[in-house]
Amino acid sequence: MHYRVVTLVNQCRRLIRDEFGARLSLTDPDLRESLGAYAERSASGELKRLMARINEEAGEPEHKPETDAAPDTAARPPRRMYRGQPLPEPAPPPAAGPDDGSTSDKTVIYRGRRVR
Template identity: 45%
Template sequence: MTASADNTSDHRWLMQYNIVNLVNQCRRLIRAEFDDSLSLTDPHLREKLAHYAGRTRSQGLQRLYGEIRLALIQLEGEDTLVTPETATPIRRYRGQPIDAGNQATQTDTDDKPHRAGKTLMYRGRAVAQR
């Protein structure tokens, strides 16, 4: 499939009046909230709409984007949802990864009992909170 065929099939969804109406409402809300003008001829319009719908505080924009997604599912069928990885992010301290499961032992030799609790970082080492 050529690049021109991708663009043609990609913009076919904009030929539906109800979808274009919803997209224009989204564009107005995005322009008001984020001060960014989206073009209907932009090849990445769908991705930008999804990006701004995910970042907005406006329930109206989120609702409109949901309606656009439903209309696209009815028109084109189910699509693959692009989501960030659901894996737990790697915790870092000063650029170094921290192993959350590895609890460092106390290095000093005091005889005080230790409470189990939150692990703190001190000079690059994980230490149990006293």
């Protein structure tokens, strides 16, 4: 829930507690339905107005624009980062040769710097 909706819900809970003596919990999964039921039974116009605002605020679907990724960027793995700086691209593995036992030419990155 948004902060505005939470403040409206808390105002409704306060009015319901004053009028009906019922305490509603914010963690109740059916809180919105309970608030609506109490708002229908209430003689308070303020509670009905608050419930209408809650329905306006919370009833709108969260719309986040989706961007279509280009096909070539979807296949590429994300860039590796270290402390906000991009790491260099790893070198492709060398082809297997007759003296494949040496590991000294492997690049090692320690604390963001190339050691070997």
